[in-house]
Amino acid sequence: MTDPLPDRDDNARHAEKAKKRKAAHDKKLSGMTDSKGLIIVHTGTGKGKTSAALGMVFRHIGHGMPVGVVHFTKSEKWNTGEAKLLAQFPELATLHIMGEGFTWETQDRERDIAAARAGWDRARELIRDDRHRMVLLDELNIVLRYDYLPIEEIVAVLLDEKPADKHVVITGRNAHPALIEIADLVTDMTLVKHPFRAGVKAQKGVEF
């Protein structure tokens, strides 16, 4: 991997700025108790980050509440269980997979950035509208980790443009400190035991 990662000072500065924005955001929402649109982050090296987000997505579907999903991943697996099930609820579920744009193997950074931008533009529409009750930004953390999108812009949209009752769930390892700072709910999925060490491959229904 030759792409430069953001350095620690940058991260600390962004986290500090985010903290101030978060305080203003909390003040705006003060008084709400029963319901609040949450910024939820699933991070860590263990499994279950995307699965736990999908559990909430499908709870929404079960309740008849519209959801939007953007997968920020490089993957040829379009035929996932989640994609097939979401497709059965066209009135409730919007799915955007930007996977095929990614070119990490070929190190075409400009093309990766363009794909990330297209995914984020779609994500922003879903975050801003009044229709979707939950928006899942799957593996956005990876995109931010490689600095393909500016963290300031993501934080600003989440704090300033997200309707107060909408939940946004962001997954992926190495969540940016500025994102953790503004999040309401952060869970670290910690690896205890993993079957791949025993030579078992990713399985249908479990990993996809």
Next chain:
Amino acid sequence: MTDPLPDRDDNARHAEKAKKRKAAHDKKLSGMTDSKGLIIVHTGTGKGKTSAALGMVFRHIGHGMPVGVVHFTKSEKWNTGEAKLLAQFPELATLHIMGEGFTWETQDRERDIAAARAGWDRARELIRDDRHRMVLLDELNIVLRYDYLPIEEIVAVLLDEKPADKHVVITGRNAHPALIEIADLVTDMTLVKHPFRAGVKAQKGVEF
């Protein structure tokens, strides 16, 4: 809570016995690489244990693979998003909620044990049959924590009676050491930040 918890020596002994059974189980399965029915445990004090299990359950549904779900929980919430969505796939999903039998507030231990036993009997049927590809035993860890079911029996059924290609997912805090010992995949959901501290109640679509 007045119920006695199993002591540490008991736990260590059970874990040691489970380790031996697990070795025999692994030997039986040796040679399988591409697919293997996994024993998966989601534990820890963070959120996402049940949600991540449901994500896999709904991936299975999306792929048209039958699943069984047993909720070992005390809850008046029958009208959850997951229950509503599973009910839309009667050919694929079997749901057993043993919640109403539980009486933790009234400390009626005998009645709790009877409810746990009824849930486990149903779970065992689902684990043994050849039809369901994944079985979720939600909050079974809580039941085991209070010694309402004998851990030896659960371990024996998982190792000796589960078809080789079936996945079993077990959730709940404080997973028993003997269960962790025989599991293929264990994730600890670690709390980093929680919105309830800010006075936000459990919300539709997120928690249920």
